[in-house]
Amino acid sequence: MMRRNFVLFAAFLLLVPALFAGKKAAENKPTATTVDEGTFAIFQNGQQVGTETFTIRQFPAYSVTSSQVRLESGQAGGMLQQSSELTLLPDGSLSRYKWEQTSPARRSAIVEPSEQVLTMHSIAENGKATDHSFFLSPQAFILDDYFFVTREVLLWRYLANACKPGTSGDSCDYIRARFPVLIPRRNTSDEVYVEFKSYDDTPLNGRPQHLRHLVIQTDGPDWHLWLDANQKLLRISIPDAHTEVLRQEK
Numbered sequence: 275m276m277r278r279n280f281v282l283f284a285a286f287l288l289l290v291p292a293l294f295a296g297k298k299a300a301e302n303k304p305t306a307t308t309v310d311e312g313t314f315a316i317f318q319n320g321q322q323v324g325t326e327t328f329t330i331r332q333f334p335a336y337s338v339t340s341s342q343v344r345l346e347s348g349q350a351g352g353m354l355q356q357s358s359e360l361t362l363l364p365d366g367s368l369s370r371y372k373w374e375q376t377s378p379a380r381r382s383a384i385v386e387p388s389e390q391v392l393t394m395h396s397i398a399e400n401g402k403a404t405d406h407s408f409f410l411s412p413q414a415f416i417l418d419d420y421f422f423v424t425r426e427v428l429l430w431r432y433l434a435n436a437c438k439p440g441t442s443g444d445s446c447d448y449i450r451a452r453f454p455v456l457i458p459r460r461n462t463s464d465e466v467y468v469e470f471k472s473y474d475d476t477p478l479n480g481r482p483q484h485l486r487h488l489v490i491q492t493d494g495p496d497w498h499l500w501l502d503a504n505q506k507l508l509r510i511s512i513p514d515a516h517t518e519v520l521r522q523e524k
Contacts, residue, residue, distance in 0.1 A: 307331065309330040310330040312522065315519070328423035337362050343420045353378075356421075369387070383459075417455040417457060422507070428468065452467050453468065474486075
């Protein structure tokens with residue numbers, strides 16, 4: 275039953291544009307369904323150093339993940355302030371990505387896809403504009419620094435595609451999966467692996483919760499992530515970086 279409910283949830287995220295295309299075509303302005311929204315508190319060495327406020331919206335023909343991050347920058351300029359907007363098509367491929375930093379220095383980038391190349395249009399702190407091309411298809415995932423909500427979207431893609439029928443016929447045997455990624459802030463591409471670890475009974479927000487534990491493996495430290503029964507990201511732990519991210523209750 276759990277697998278069946280999740281498959282329905284994943285199908286909603288990927289197929290809702292097709293289901294409602296006819297109805298929405300008559301409207302002048304597309305409406306959106308909010309799939310998830312909230313705030314993550316970001317901690318380092320046990321001290322809160324920032325927040326990320328995010329919204330994931332489903333439109334008739336695409337989805338948009340928007341995020342605003344405020345972090346202690348450790349520089350004289352004050353807080354690090356960044357925003358991003360990730361637009362995906364129904365099959366999960368990239369339509370457009372926009373990233374902007376407004377403090378302590380202004381920088382920005384826009385990523386647009388073609389058949390086998392992602393092109394990034396960047397504006398540096400000095401105002402100089404440059405273009406960079408990456409030999410990645412639109413199926414490559416944007417996994418920029420500081421935007422934790424995009425890790426939630428990556429886990430949804432993983433769970434929707436890595437589920438193999440279990441021996442009981444009513445559960446999933448999740449396989450380890452590789453994802454090519456682009457990191458616009460660093461002007462580089464990479465790859466990560468996602469793996470399902472276990473179901474954990476984890477105390478969170480003062481009460482025990484039965485959570486799905488997954489790991490994103492990178493060239494650097496591993497990221498441990500926990501999803502609830504509604505596939506909402508509740509917690510991230512990066513032990514090697516002494517970093518923890520917790521969803522704040524409304």
